[in-house]
Amino acid sequence: MAVFRQNRGAADPLFVSGENNMDLFEYAKSKTLDQESPLASRLRPRTLDEVVGQQHIVGKDKLLYRAIKADKLTSVIFYGPPGTGKTTLAKVIANTTSANFTQINATVAGKKDMEAVVKQAQDDLGMYGKKTILFIDEIHRFNKGQQDYLLPFVEDGTIILIGATTENPYFEVNGALLSRSIIFELKALEIPEVKELIRRAVNDPDRGMGSYDAVIDEDALEFLADMAGGDARSALNAVELGILTTPRSEDGKIHLTIDVASECIQKRVVRYDKNGDNHYDIISAFIKSMRGSDPDAAVYYLAKMLYAGEDVKFIARRIMILASEDIGNADPQALCVAAAAAQAVERVGMPESQIILSQAVTYMACAPKSNSAVNAIQEAMRCVKAKKTTVPVHLQDAHYGGHESLGHGIGYKYAHNYRNHYVNQQYLPSEIEGEHFYELSDMGYEKKLKEHMKKIHDEAE
Numbered sequence: 327m328a329v330f331r332q333n334r335g336a337a338d339p340l341f342v343s344g345e346n347n348m349d350l351f352e353y354a355k356s357k358t359l360d361q362e363s364p365l366a367s368r369l370r371p372r373t374l375d376e377v378v379g380q381q382h383i384v385g386k387d388k389l390l391y392r393a394i395k396a397d398k399l400t401s402v403i404f405y406g407p408p409g410t411g412k413t414t415l416a417k418v419i420a421n422t423t424s425a426n427f428t429q430i431n432a433t434v435a436g437k438k439d440m441e442a443v444v445k446q447a448q449d450d451l452g453m454y455g456k457k458t459i460l461f462i463d464e465i466h467r468f469n470k471g472q473q474d475y476l477l478p479f480v481e482d483g484t485i486i487l488i489g490a491t492t493e494n495p496y497f498e499v500n501g502a503l504l505s506r507s508i509i510f511e512l513k514a515l516e517i518p519e520v521k522e523l524i525r526r527a528v529n530d531p532d533r534g535m536g537s538y539d540a541v542i543d544e545d546a547l548e549f550l551a552d553m554a555g556g557d558a559r560s561a562l563n564a565v566e567l568g569i570l571t572t573p574r575s576e577d578g579k580i581h582l583t584i585d586v587a588s589e590c591i592q593k594r595v596v597r598y599d600k601n602g603d604n605h606y607d608i609i610s611a612f613i614k615s616m617r618g619s620d621p622d623a624a625v626y627y628l629a630k631m632l633y634a635g636e637d638v639k640f641i642a643r644r645i646m647i648l649a650s651e652d653i654g655n656a657d658p659q660a661l662c663v664a665a666a667a668a669q670a671v672e673r674v675g676m677p678e679s680q681i682i683l684s685q686a687v688t689y690m691a692c693a694p695k696s697n698s699a700v701n702a703i704q705e706a707m708r709c710v711k712a713k714k715t716t717v718p719v720h721l722q723d724a725h726y727g728g729h730e731s732l733g734h735g736i737g738y739k740y741a742h743n744y745r746n747h748y749v750n751q752q753y754l755p756s757e758i759e760g761e762h763f764y765e766l767s768d769m770g771y772e773k774k775l776k777e778h779m780k781k782i783h784d785e786a787e
Contacts, residue, residue: 365566366559368533370414379519383510401487403495406512409557412490416461425457432467447484465489466498473500514556521551527565540569540580546587553591564590617652621691628687638679642668656696656770694770702764715755748782
């Protein structure tokens with residue numbers, strides 16, 4: 327794997343790959359790539375002043391801005407959805423720092439690549455007193471061993487780490503690396519910010535598509551900015567495709583209409599990674615909407631997950647859990663509906679499974695709610711952990727010869743022989759007699775159960 331390395335302190339402005347200077351052919355190749363690379367790549371800001379959005383971290387009074395300007399950057403991790411500028415900020419740092427800048431991608435980098443970077447960084451620091459900034463894209467793809475390998479070199483200052491990830495770093499990055507880095511969360515771009523980038527892309531003659539003499543209709547601009555969902559790359563890719571594939575009109579210009587824009591972006595970009603942090607946010611909102619008895623929100627988040635390709639079996643499992651955790655005996659039928667839906671989606675498959683899931687989800691959202699079941703098991707678990715108990719003698723197994731001599735089962739009262747099929751009798755261990763775990767609510771069917779329990783206790787013999 328070729329390692330991108332830039333030495334800002336060298337007199338020669340050319341880049342170096344590994345330890346060897348570029349020859350003229352490589353230089354010519356790099357210039358061609360600069361000209362023919364995708365629009366989103368060509369429009370990357372080169373300075374902080376060109377950065378659009380993320381003012382909460384790159385505003386002139388913010389820490390990151392001051393650190394970059396002063397060339398005093400410490401290890402950082404950029405975290406956020408795709409297309410929000412994580413790699414862009416790394417490139418800006420590359421253009422402003424006096425340190426050597428090296429970039430690797432965690433999806434393809436191996437141990438040898440890491441060792442080569444570290445050795446070069448050690449040599450540069452020892453011989454020239456020059457620090458090395460290592461940018462690792464997709465850092466969450468590094469396993470624990472790879473992350474551990476970097477730790478001592480980050481710790482002793484040989485390497486200043488810049489990591490970029492779409493995943494929550496607190497889930498995916500080693501705690502030791504996190505403790506030595508500043509976490510910056512990048513937000514999805516706002517619609518006005520995406521519009522600014524689109525206008526720049528259409529009109530910039532040097533790095534954008536300005537030489538094509540294209541114009542974008544206002545409604546197309548609004549549509550693309552909205553449909554991009556905060557992902558600048560998605561919007562710019564649609565602009566580039568539209569300009570390159572749309573014939574000129576009679577006036578000699580390329581017109582980006584809303585029809586062209588719609589065709590080029592095709593569908594709304596759903597910011598949802600099945601393995602990422604946003605995944606957990608959507609699932610959380612989905613469950614909380616059902617728990618909160620909002621069928622509209624619940625079915626919306628269901629649609630968003632299905633649209634993004636979420637595993638229907640995963641969704642079905644979450645519905646079954648909720649049926650007991652948040653509904654329970656307020657509507658015992660809820661678990662039956664959830665279990666039936668889970669079985670049905672496995673047999674039916676998509677796209678019809680979305681109808682089955684919609685039925686289950688809306689049922690859960692509209693069902694009476696009770697968390698009595700989950701509270702009961704939690705309290706019982708607490709008690710189990712806190713106290714050692716024994717089964718009352720009269721409840722012990724008596725299905726074997728000789729149990730009488732041991733006293734097992736003696737004195738047990740058979741509930742069906744009594745009125746209402748209930749009799750006052752000790753069931754809890756003596757060590758915790760009087761403890762109460764299950765508290766029936768006044769919701770749904772639990773209200774009837776509560777009335778029933780009161781009746782049989784009041785009329786007990």
